Amino acid sequence: MARPCTSASGLVLFLSLCSIFVVDSTETKKPLIDAKVLNSKIQAKHTYKVGPEEEYKSIQAAIDAVPEGNSQWVVVHVRAGTYREQVVVPKNKQYIYLRGNGKGRTAIVYDECSDNNSESATFTVEANNFVAFGITFKNNAERGLPNLPRNQSVAAKVAGDKVAFYHCGFYSPHNTLFDNKGRHFYESCYIQGNIDFIFGRGQSLFQSCEIFVLPDGRNDILGSIAAHNRKSADDSSGFVFLNGKVYGVGEVYLGRANEAHSRIIFANTYFSKTISPLGWSNWSYSGHTGGLMIGEHDCHGPGSDLQNRAEWARQFSKEEVEPFLSIDFINGSEWLPAYY
Numbered sequence: 001m002a003r004p005c006t007s008a009s010g011l012v013l014f015l016s017l018c019s020i021f022v023v024d025s026t027e028t029k030k031p032l033i034d035a036k037v038l039n040s041k042i043q044a045k046h047t048y049k050v051g052p053e054e055e056y057k058s059i060q061a062a063i064d065a066v067p068e069g070n071s072q073w074v075v076v077h078v079r080a081g082t083y084r085e086q087v088v089v090p091k092n093k094q095y096i097y098l099r100g101n102g103k104g105r106t107a108i109v110y111d112e113c114s115d116n117n118s119e120s121a122t123f124t125v126e127a128n129n130f131v132a133f134g135i136t137f138k139n140n141a142e143r144g145l146p147n148l149p150r151n152q153s154v155a156a157k158v159a160g161d162k163v164a165f166y167h168c169g170f171y172s173p174h175n176t177l178f179d180n181k182g183r184h185f186y187e188s189c190y191i192q193g194n195i196d197f198i199f200g201r202g203q204s205l206f207q208s209c210e211i212f213v214l215p216d217g218r219n220d221i222l223g224s225i226a227a228h229n230r231k232s233a234d235d236s237s238g239f240v241f242l243n244g245k246v247y248g249v250g251e252v253y254l255g256r257a258n259e260a261h262s263r264i265i266f267a268n269t270y271f272s273k274t275i276s277p278l279g280w281s282n283w284s285y286s287g288h289t290g291g292l293m294i295g296e297h298d299c300h301g302p303g304s305d306l307q308n309r310a311e312w313a314r315q316f317s318k319e320e321v322e323p324f325l326s327i328d329f330i331n332g333s334e335w336l337p338a339y340y
């Protein structure tokens with residue numbers, strides 16, 4: 001016989017179990033974008049396999065084998081392992097789907113540092129129409145540290161249009177992700193660094209990404225997560241961070257103004273205490289603040305208190321941010337192989 005409900009706490013327990021169940025069932029309904037989904041959407045015509053036992057021993061060798069002017073999707077499948085090389089996907093090698101065995105298992109690692117961001121990059125994509133899944137990009141340069149010349153150590157430079165990364169990792173101490181130009185989508189990625197570690201003039205949506213802040217070697221200036229270079233009011237670029245999580249060690253700013261029209265939006269994101277109460281920095285930018293579009297919308301967590309934010313940083317209304325908070329911001333329904 002069913003035991004009668006005798007206590008208020010029993011009822012609360014019962015209700016909270018119900019709500020756990022409800023949350024779980026909506027979570028599982030959300031389509032997970034994984035390699036299987038991408039494979040079925042992309043329908044590649046050919047696969048180039050990379051690994052110690054495969055036809056291609058390095059990732060660059062496989063990319064070199066893709067014909068110039070390629071116009072149909074091909075897979076470059078990279079078996080688990082660490083590949084020590086600098087990799088470039090040049091402009092004339094479009095429609096490459098770079099697939100790893102998971103960001104904890106397949107990694108491209110190099111250790112170049114330079115005063116030139118492009119030259120330091122472990123991975124560079126210049127081509128349009130590129131997709132990566134389940135792979136880590138890492139710049140391991142010991143000297144890519146603040147307060148030294150040759151301090152740039154880019155893990156990935158993204159300079160093509162219509163480029164998407166799913167479940168990828170980006171690691172470097174400094175200037176990790178050079179989101180140079182073009183429309184980009186980052187889904188469930190992990191990005192780590194300390195100073196200006198997501199920077200450039202891309203038009204990019206970072207959806208459900210995890211951003212981890214490393215301790216900052218400097219004590220005079222705090223680093224910034226994002227530095228964006230939008231140059232004019234009719235420039236469509238911007239960095240939009242949606243539904244993610246920011247945490248780490250030490251104290252940082254969410255971002256900084258780099259040009260008169262810099263655009264950086266964090267929405268529905270969790271901030272740990274690692275975010276400085278001031279939130280944003282105008283370090284090195286001394287111009288007019290009226291054209292900046294930098295701020296937050298509906299973030300949460302211990303670092304999300306808006307009371308002491310920089311006076312020029314914005315607290316966006318739902319209406320203001322709506323056009324930026326979906327793949328429409330990057331015209332994604334026209335070119336993304338998978339999204340939700």
Ligand SMILES: *[C@@H]1O[C@H](CO)[C@@H](O)[C@H](O)[C@H]1NC(C)=O
Binds near residue numbers: 117
């Ligand atoms: C940085 O390196 C790239 C690639 O080698 C080169 O095209 C560019 O001119 C360099 N930039 C500067 C400022 O030297």
Ligand SMILES: *[C@@H]1O[C@H](CO)[C@@H](O)[C@H](O)[C@H]1NC(C)=O
Binds near residue numbers: 147149151152
């Ligand atoms: C990086 O190095 C340059 C010199 O090459 C220096 O002017 C600059 O201040 C350094 N930046 C940081 C953040 O340490």
Ligand SMILES: *[C@@H]1O[C@H](CO)[C@@H](O)[C@H](O)[C@H]1NC(C)=O
Binds near residue numbers: 310
């Ligand atoms: C930079 O931001 C600080 C803090 O909000 C503010 O006091 C200062 O006036 C700003 N500088 C410029 C040039 O806008």
Ligand SMILES: *[C@@H]1O[C@H](CO)[C@@H](O)[C@H](O)[C@H]1NC(C)=O
Binds near residue numbers: 328329331
């Ligand atoms: C992309 O989307 C924007 C905003 O919705 C729109 O103004 C623009 O025309 C679209 N671009 C293309 C090439 O469809």
